[in-house]
Amino acid sequence: MADAGAPAALEAAGLRKTYGDFVAVEDVGLSLAPGASLALVGESGSGKTTTARMIAGLEAPTAGTVRFDGRVLPGRRARTAVRGSFAGDVQMVFQDPYASLDRHQRVADSISEVLAHHTDLRGSALARRTAELLDQVGLTAGQARSLPRALSGGQRQRVAIARAVAVRPRVLVLDEAVAALDVSVQAQIVTLLRELREQSDTAYLFITHDLGIVQHICEDIAVMHRGRIIERGRTLSVLERPGAAYTRKLIDSVPRRGWTPKRGATA
Amino acid sequence: MNHMETPLLAFEGLHITLPVRGEHRAVVHRVDLTVPAGGAVGLVGESGSGKSLTARSVLRLLPPGARVGGDVRFDGASVTAMDAASLRALRGSGAAMIFQDPRAHINPLRTIGDFLTEGLVTTRGQRQGAATARATDLLREVGIADAPRRLRQRPAELSGGLLQRVMIAAALIGEPRLLLADEPTTALDVTTQAEVMAVIDEAREQRGLAMLFITHDLALAAAVCDSIAVMYAGSVVEQLPAARLHDASCHPYTRALLAARPDPGTGARPLRAIEGRPLSASEAGPGCAFAPRCPAARDLCTTDRPLPERTGDGRTACHFPLLAGADDAAPGTERTVRHG
Ligand SMILES: Nc1ncnc2c1ncn2[C@@H]1O[C@H](COP(=O)(O)OP(=O)(O)OP(=O)(O)O)[C@@H](O)[C@H]1O
Ligand SMILES: Nc1ncnc2c1ncn2[C@@H]1O[C@H](COP(=O)(O)OP(=O)(O)OP(=O)(O)O)[C@@H](O)[C@H]1O
Ligand code: SF4
Ligand SMILES: [Mg+2]
Ligand SMILES: [Mg+2]
Numbered sequence: 001m002a003d004a005g006a007p008a009a010l011e012a013a014g015l016r017k018t019y020g021d022f023v024a025v026e027d028v029g030l031s032l033a034p035g036a037s038l039a040l041v042g043e044s045g046s047g048k049t050t051t052a053r054m055i056a057g058l059e060a061p062t063a064g065t066v067r068f069d070g071r072v073l074p075g076r077r078a079r080t081a082v083r084g085s086f087a088g089d090v091q092m093v094f095q096d097p098y099a100s101l102d103r104h105q106r107v108a109d110s111i112s113e114v115l116a117h118h119t120d121l122r123g124s125a126l127a128r129r130t131a132e133l134l135d136q137v138g139l140t141a142g143q144a145r146s147l148p149r150a151l152s153g154g155q156r157q158r159v160a161i162a163r164a165v166a167v168r169p170r171v172l173v174l175d176e177a178v179a180a181l182d183v184s185v186q187a188q189i190v191t192l193l194r195e196l197r198e199q200s201d202t203a204y205l206f207i208t209h210d211l212g213i214v215q216h217i218c219e220d221i222a223v224m225h226r227g228r229i230i231e232r233g234r235t236l237s238v239l240e241r242p243g244a245a246y247t248r249k250l251i252d253s254v255p256r257r258g259w260t261p262k263r264g265a266t267a
Numbered sequence: 268m269n270h271m272e273t274p275l276l277a278f279e280g281l282h283i284t285l286p287v288r289g290e291h292r293a294v295v296h297r298v299d300l301t302v303p304a305g306g307a308v309g310l311v312g313e314s315g316s317g318k319s320l321t322a323r324s325v326l327r328l329l330p331p332g333a334r335v336g337g338d339v340r341f342d343g344a345s346v347t348a349m350d351a352a353s354l355r356a357l358r359g360s361g362a363a364m365i366f367q368d369p370r371a372h373i374n375p376l377r378t379i380g381d382f383l384t385e386g387l388v389t390t391r392g393q394r395q396g397a398a399t400a401r402a403t404d405l406l407r408e409v410g411i412a413d414a415p416r417r418l419r420q421r422p423a424e425l426s427g428g429l430l431q432r433v434m435i436a437a438a439l440i441g442e443p444r445l446l447l448a449d450e451p452t453t454a455l456d457v458t459t460q461a462e463v464m465a466v467i468d469e470a471r472e473q474r475g476l477a478m479l480f481i482t483h484d485l486a487l488a489a490a491v492c493d494s495i496a497v498m499y500a501g502s503v504v505e506q507l508p509a510a511r512l513h514d515a516s517c518h519p520y521t522r523a524l525l526a527a528r529p530d531p532g533t534g535a536r537p538l539r540a541i542e543g544r545p546l547s548a549s550e551a552g553p554g555c556a557f558a559p560r561c562p563a564a565r566d567l568c569t570t571d572r573p574l575p576e577r578t579g580d581g582r583t584a585c586h587f588p589l590l591a592g593a594d595d596a597a598p599g600t601e602r603t604v605r606h607g
Contacts, residue, residue, distance in 0.1 A: 182313035187527035187540035253457040255487040256530040261464035
């Protein structure tokens with residue numbers, strides 16, 4: 001996927017994660033070119049979040065490596081200062097934005113804080129960049145002065161996205177980032193993510209179990225099943241002509257016009 | 268539908284208020300809706316629109332202090348006026364509810380077998396052996412192969428999909444005439460959702476069971492129901508036959524919901540967002556609750572609340588319903604995203 005010569009924004013190889021005897025992730029390899037957008041789909045328990053957490057450095061792989069621009073991500077035990085220098089490499093947005101925000105911090109302050117921590121911006125330059133980010137994600141000045149609890153779920157997710165893109169990460173990992181939102185708001189956030197990607201070369205790893213949404217945000221797709229990637233390719237061609245029987249089953253389960261639910265094997 | 272027949276379930280101008288800090292607030296403004304015997308109606312809306320409270324009003328399972336206006340009729344009888352005995356009968360063998368989160372509605376310490384047979388043994392006086400045999404049959408019917416083993420297990424030992432099948436079996440065991448299914452598959456992944464919906468479909472077909480199916484997924488509702496009712500901010504804003512949803516919806520909100528979630532695949536329409544956020548019933552002003560987000564809104568919309576009126580095969584509560592078949596690309600503030 002990456003241009004020959006230019007290093008991939010993200011290169012994960014041979015990722016494996018075990019919990020006791022249980023293998024949650026097995027031999028997962030992913031490569032993201034700068035500005036690419038890859039969907040990681042699969043049923044509940046297939047290992048998507050575990051993969052994402054290893055890529056974001058939140059979980060130590062049992063085996064395998066994660067590289068950003070060719071550099072290896074330090075493990076969880078690395079010094080905070082070392083890990084901090086990787087903040088510009090990878091940021092993560094979760095399903096529940098409320099859990100990732102400080103309940104006592106005003107929205108604008110939470111963004112300024114991230115900027116002050118990871119950039120040299122201070123004073124009016126810091127305020128300007130904060131306002132710019134808030135505007136980019138479609139939050140008003142009034143909302144910027146609010147505490148998270150005064151915002152709707154969609155607005156909170158905008159805050160979480162603003163914080164994540166504030167440091168201009170090479171890779172943004174979005175784990176079910178729109179799953180908890182209302183249908184009409186989900187479309188807003190997908191639109192926002194598309195706009196942000198056009199304006200930067202941040203690559204997206206978009207994790208979802210919702211096949212209905214992937215083609216609106218990702219050019220590429222990888223399908224996980226029982227800890228492994230079983231199929232990958234361009235989103236539209238995989239959706240139209242899936243190679244694996246499991247992928248076909250996933251696609252056939254998405255309700256649409258003319259769809260009727262079918263019973264598989266008994267559970 | 269034969270209009271001379273009494274519908275199995277009828278909401279007649281249902282209005283619900285709840286006490287919030289000493290003040291009563293509307294949570295459901297107006298629901299007029301009927302479910303014929305054996306028919307399936309999908310109640311679709313975003314969070315807070317009042318779907319669950321509408322369904323719960325059928326069994327009088329509303330939060331403490333709730334006040335109900337209008338009426339809910341089950342087989343012609345007013346639910347709001349029912350005495351304790353009739354209400355017990357309604358809950359026991361009239362209508363059964365299936366919830367989104369099965370774990371919140373089952374005692375984690377007791378076995379699946381006890382959970383399923385309890386009602387048959389204690390309220391219907393069946394012998395334990397007969398009740399267990401019935402439970403075993405039902406578990407097989409909902410696609411659980413090793414039923415005897417499952418009956419001895421506890422909820423924690425079952426996956427979400429399996430547990431939801433158990434809840435369906437539990438709902439069927441009283442032989443109800445109506446299923447109230449409140450987002451029964453929202454917590455499941457799509458493959459399990461398809462299987463659970465197929466199980467519900469088959470059970471309904473074999474028994475001639477009616478269903479009020481609650482979901483936020485229009486496509487899912489259209490696939491498993493005969494008729495669709497769309498709720499927004501406490502009111503049903505449009506009702507129409509499921510088969511006509513894509514071609515004949517007239518309400519700007521229904522159109523916007525369809526455009527926010529196009530069918531996947533090549534030729535999929537671009538995804539189009541609706542600005543703003545869904546309102547709850549108590550936030551709605553005097554006019555149309557959708558007006559702040561509606562691309563077709565005019566002055567009248569902010570002052571007068573539209574009432575449901577006939578539009579083609581359905582009913583629409585909108586001052587300026589969109590013509591069937593016309594493109595929904597109404598002028599306004601929508602932002603368009605094209606893929607490719
Ligand atoms: N800390 C842990 N200890 C033990 N098992 C774990 C742990 N974290 C995850 N697992 C297991 O690893 C498997 C993969 O989990 P993971 O959360 O990655 O799945 P997922 O694809 O993200 O699923 P979902 O769609 O439900 O979020 C599951 O079987 C899960 O139970
Ligand atoms: N026990 C309660 N006390 C106070 N308000 C309540 C209570 N239950 C529901 N509400 C309010 O009533 C409104 C309608 O709630 P309801 O649960 O019917 O919505 P819903 O359409 O089922 O939403 P969801 O899709 O999130 O389940 C909401 O604004 C909700 O906040
Ligand atoms: S009544 Fe007016 S604001 Fe409401 S949906 Fe119809 S056109 Fe839009
Ligand atoms: Mg996950
Ligand atoms: Mg609900």
